[in-house]
Amino acid sequence: MKENIIQEKSFLFAVRVVNLYKYLTNTKKEFVLSKQLLRSGTSIGANIEESIGGRSDKEFLFKLEISYKEARETIYWLKLLKATDYISANEFESVHKEAEEICKILAKIIITLKGKT
Numbered sequence: 001m002k003e004n005i006i007q008e009k010s011f012l013f014a015v016r017v018v019n020l021y022k023y024l025t026n027t028k029k030e031f032v033l034s035k036q037l038l039r040s041g042t043s044i045g046a047n048i049e050e051s052i053g054g055r056s057d058k059e060f061l062f063k064l065e066i067s068y069k070e071a072r073e074t075i076y077w078l079k080l081l082k083a084t085d086y087i088s089a090n091e092f093e094s095v096h097k098e099a100e101e102i103c104k105i106l107a108k109i110i111i112t113l114k115g116k117t
Contacts, residue, residue, distance in 0.1 A: 006105050007052065010045035010067070013098050017041030017074070020087070020095065030086050037077040043070040044102060061113050068106040075099050 017038060024034035044067045051063030078099065082092040 004052070006102070006109065007045070007048055009098075009102055009105070010048050013095075013102060014042045014045045016095055016098065020091075024081070024086060028086050030081075033077060033081055033084070033086065037074060037081065040070045040073040040077060041099075043067075044074065057113070061110065064106055064110055064113070068103060068110060071099055071103045071106060075103070 020041075021034050021038040024030045024037075028034075047063045047067040047070060051060045051067070054060040054063055075096065078087070078092060078096050081087045082089065082096075
């Protein structure tokens with residue numbers, strides 16, 4: 001089976017988000033922003049998985065576009081968590097970089113697919 005980079009990256013990112021959520025709720029006792037982060041950060045990979053199972057190219061593209069939007073939203077929550085001192089600059093940098101990388105990959109896939117239609 002061919003390796004799917006975005007599928008793999010989004011899954012590993014979701015694992016990081018779940019672990020960050022556990023840290024924020026257990027250690028920092030933060031429950032509102034972390035829940036938003038959990039929802040959007042795990043939704044990226046879920047929508048990528050749905051896109052792979054899509055019935056048409058249009059459905060495939062639609063689900064990837066949702067993944068991209070969820071990745072952008074995740075970046076917002078990460079920035080807010082950093083700005084409000086729930087996560088440190090070091091904690092932020094690594095996970096933020098990963099989210100930006102996922103956005104770039106998704107954007108490239110989406111642009112390529114739109115060029116074919």
